[in-house]
Amino acid sequence: MSKVTLGMSTYDDFDGVYFSCQGNRLLHPILDLDGEIIVIDNNPNSSHGAATKHFCNKSKFIKYIPFTKYQGTAVRSELFNYSKSEIVICIDSHVLLAPGAIDAVVKYLSLEQTDSPILVQGPRLYDNLSHCSLKWLNIWSATMLGKWAPTIPVDTIGNEAFEIENQGLGAFACRRKEWLGLNPLFRGFGGEEGYIQRKYQLAGGKVVCIPEFKWIHRFDRPNGIPYRCNLKDRLFNYFLGAFELKLSTDSIVENFRALLSDFHVRAIFKEALKAYNKSKTDSSLKLDNSGEN
Template sequence: MDAVASKTLWVKLHDQIVGVRCVPAISSTVKWIFKDNLTGEPSARACTIDVSVQDDGLFSLSSRNAETVSDLTEGDLLTFVMEAVVRDLVTDLASAVALHAGAVAWGDKAILLAGESGAGKSSLTSWFSARGFDYLTDEVVLLTDDTAKLLGFPRALVLKPGAAERVAEFPNFRNEITFAAGEHTLMRPQSATRSPTERSQCGLIIFPEFKRGSDLKIHSLSSAETLARLVGCNLNARNLPDGGFRAIAQLARKAPAIGLRYGEFGQLDGTVDELARLLLEGNQNADQKRRFLSIFPRREGAAAEPAQKEKTFPIPAPTPRKEPRKLTIGMATYDDYDGVYFSLQALRMYHPEILDRTDFLVVDNHPDGPCSESLKLLETHISNYRYVPSNTRAGTAIRDAVFEEATGKFVMCMDCHVFLEPGAIAKLLDYFDTNPDTRDLVQGPLVYDDLTKLATHFEPAWRGGMYGYWGTDERAVHVDAPPFDIPMQGLGLFACRRTVWPGFNPLFRGFGGEEGYIHEKFRQRGGRTLCLPFLRWLHRFQRPMGTPYRNIWEDRIRNYMLGFHELGLPTAEIKEHFRELLGAGPADRIFDDIEREFSISVL
């Protein structure tokens, strides 16, 4: 790119700076998009996004955190620039929690509008702006500490087709500049935008859901339900020592929350805006406001809108067992055909040297679901593949079915959305050849999405609703370093001799409680828990479309109590941690239910 013809615009959010090096043809538009966050202070550590013009007049975009994208029209380019700026601002952010959310302010208080993509955050943010609320952001909100104060990123609003036409009719958007960005429309409201460094105390959290034709429905949420939802909005959990859970937990406790479903903007006028002002202007504390919001049902009642019965599909027959091989590579799945497909094909494409010594096993934990037929059909394309339907148990314990159905002397169990470095499985087979009678559980370092940083183990301590948090042992930096003991590790990938697998507690339910538990179980049976530095794996954590299965605090806490009790470990810290995280009332109700069910003392 011609340096004279290009100009770098520096965009700042908190302590992160990203440069956009662009040609004059689009620099004024980029300025308009990020005008409130432009700075003249480039950082030596700043990531730069390069925009260049191709010979055919189209554009290309490149940055260090993504592959180059070419053949972009100007409209498409703006969408990619905005996505790249947000991504690069968040990628290395380690001093604040970044939430995928919108936000508006009223006086010195703010409303957080959180939820998955497509929930209607930008539309609702626009509507609040038209009702006199100050625009803070429609994309990223930072929690810089645990005081529940919000810092917005006030870029231009990004509106989807349909919503853009309706928002353009709002008084503070009429006659304003707009830009087409692919299928989206970029707009800015006339209402005041706060300083990009000004934080506002969160006074209300709304989880919107726009559904055309729906009636207006509001339901209250407990702090525990709020926390569970907000965790799914965390964009940079991996960068933070506790995954950002403490700051998110404090936000969930300090601000009341509601779920909001609506079918048109007219339903909100004089109702939702007045409710929001009432809560933001009142002097009640969060618990008193939740008490007030209890006039709305906790969940939508079946009488108001009958639940649709889930469609079921025929359960395919299991693939017949085949000749055993040295290593069974097994995975359990629940409606994640894409994860299974790409993981299996990556194994076959990038590890061809191991195919004659391995077989693939897929345990389908939703065999009457929409993915079952496609999972079954993979047997026609992959000769050493076996499909097994299994719906007699669910959650963490389904991994036991992998070991029960495996035929190899050794089993490598992996999540159905994991990649391994080339050569890693061949080295694992060599390791088992050298240690044929091993009683150990072996794992390897998790590779972060930047393909550079590693996490070799979990540190055995309580943080953010989990026992264990990611840690790194420098002994794993060299791929050929010798194995070393670790206290525990995430179970995205692990391996052992099939006959020494100790199994999960059969009373486990749902998800959570498995890390640490299974490691201690190996140790109590005379085995070790080892990190093999060469066994490096990459895990897909983000689920932008949501998870198709239930993942709730009650199941997680119950599993911890059961597992610790089984292993003879003290349980007092479990109660102490979750009382601090969820609040004494909600946590004690869960522990009381567990104690009544199993008569386990939690003292």
Template sequence: MDDAALAALRELAAAPDDRYRQRPAAGPAGEPCTLTVGMATYDDYDGVYFSVMSLLLYHAEVMDRVSIVVVDNHPSGPHAWALKRLEQAIPQLRYVPYDRRVGTAARDRVFREAASDWVLCMDSHVQLHPGALAALLDYIADHPDGGDLIQGPLVSEDRRTVSTHWEPEWRQGMYGVWGTDPRGIDASAPAFEIGMQGLGVFACRTKAWPGLNPAFAGHGGEEGYLQEKFRRAGHGVVCLPALRWTHRFDAPRPVPATQTWYRRLRNYLIGFDELGLPADEAIDHFTGILGEATVEEGLAAYQAEVRNPFTAFDAITCVNLDDRPDRWERMQIRLAALGIPPERVHRQPATLTPGNHHIGCALSHRQAIQQAHTDGLESVLVLEDDAVFLNGATWVLRRALAEIQSRPWSLFYLGGADWGRTFPRVDGCDHLEAITGVTTTHAIAYHRSVFTRLLGELPDTVEGMSAWIGRNIALDQYLARWDEPGCYRIVPVIAAQEGQLDLVAEDLRDQFAV
């Protein structure tokens, strides 16, 4: 990379507010290989650098079978372009920006971006001991179709303590305490079954990956939960003694805002709910740390989130132009008024196309759909940043969702201009219309059943989308002519656009909180 290119990168990275700093793009997909070593990172360039270099320097004998994926969980942050430049220097490394889910759930993206049969996921500040990667590849060769979760012992900095697993105990806001099984002290010993282990390093066959709950946010809650998901899928959890690793626990840097007691407790509650397990021990433990009043407040917030009908969508994405922070600020206020916690909403920078805003709109929706598809989600609700909502929107949505859940659907409009047309109610429904010809995309949910079709038909470049818009006018016009079954609109509409309330039924116009 020449001096001019480096100067350009530094300028792009120098925006005063990191929310609106230009983000690096993902690198091209890698060639298929045996194993992907992946790490999700948040403002930890030093950790990534030394972890990656240790792979190249101390595992050189097997790196021809290995690719590296770095998932940047803060691609608008100060470390992003330095991480991107590693991709320029290390051919087998791929940079992937990802901030739809921030925290532990970003690990999920490592598996979804891998172009390999197996994945080893590690923290961005872990060192694998010499021979560890070779031992894992030998294990893979002996178990090519295995579905187990493979873990290894943590070795302390002084190399005296070998922690092979976690004991199922609560301590300091976490479920799990380091333990040592004598069978794992000898690195040459065979693999053996364990209950759980810290997730600084873990590996599995890509097809066996069960995923992490899309509602997780921040850090904590995944240990024990992930191992249980593997067991419920009919697989085991094993310690491979040779897969040894050392973890940097102390770091003289600010603690990310995502690391809060409430978010950790919330993740445990989400995981226990998914697995159908009681949360009494977690509640008692956090009560002992934080006090009864604080935990009761957290439980009330979590229960309100669970009851909120907007949580029925696996993801909520708001597309917002970088030069319109005012719109994003107003949208945050509106979403908070609907009881939607900030953990549930992802701000996606909209694609700016001044010559024709319909091009950027379609590209922005495509990007949101692509993210949901890659994450393996059931649905995504896409909001444009000028959407306003009906007073009482939550109870209307709750009733509409109760009606739609028993039938297949492809598109679900929470608003939409019909230019005076009326549509029939869906049989047996009070809050669902079967629609055709509805325009506007300011609040629309897409179901996974149409992700592949949309991604195939919507171009992913400005040039390609420009030509597509020339043929189709706009995304809403294209969807209005769609032949896909299961297109519904909520009744009454609960979303409109700033400045276009005249398109809403006259008796509802004064009921939108602008």
């Protein structure tokens, strides 16, 4: 068993996958010495998919997994089913981890012995590399429940891990056996931030920010977003997550009524509730929250 898996899911982002894999291998020798990289391709039959498969299959350190059972950013949860490592670090397919980041995660999770699940996150670096955001604030920002905390200089964040409530999911980590899972009925993009952190907290666990676990994310997409990304899917995910975690939907309704008609908000509420109720009786849709994947 390897010590650590670096995993990512992708949808028509060959360039991102290439540089995320190669850049992180160059920056983090542990990936070749005692680790593996897993790439889950959510659109393997495209030209990007073919290029990604060809690239991954040239390296003994990278495992390529085509996956078409469902589509959306929640596919990243499947990484924990394919990994054989003790620790899994999940990144977007266009993220670089700062030098020392992986070693810091491995050290923290190896030393922090507890029966409660821990989700590890880190500061998001800005493109100037001198400033970062340590967390998301739990407030609505247009279509997302979460807003980057004010930027601060990197050299002011200290060295000690500390608890946070929320953070973007461009990079996160946990022990494989402690992964609590994203709802497999999530679709498209959005609704995962805040949901997965709250899930750990409700399970008696915690979300921590490790200052050394810094990551930088490519946001610009000059060729456009290739995957399905719309407000109705995002609202569905927020409702579904709230039903699963038994949280109030009041703030969700209030926020999206400014973006969609009352008719659509009510219809999506009913659709998500129906899907949630079905998931409670359909074993193929149930989450395995034991962490033993």
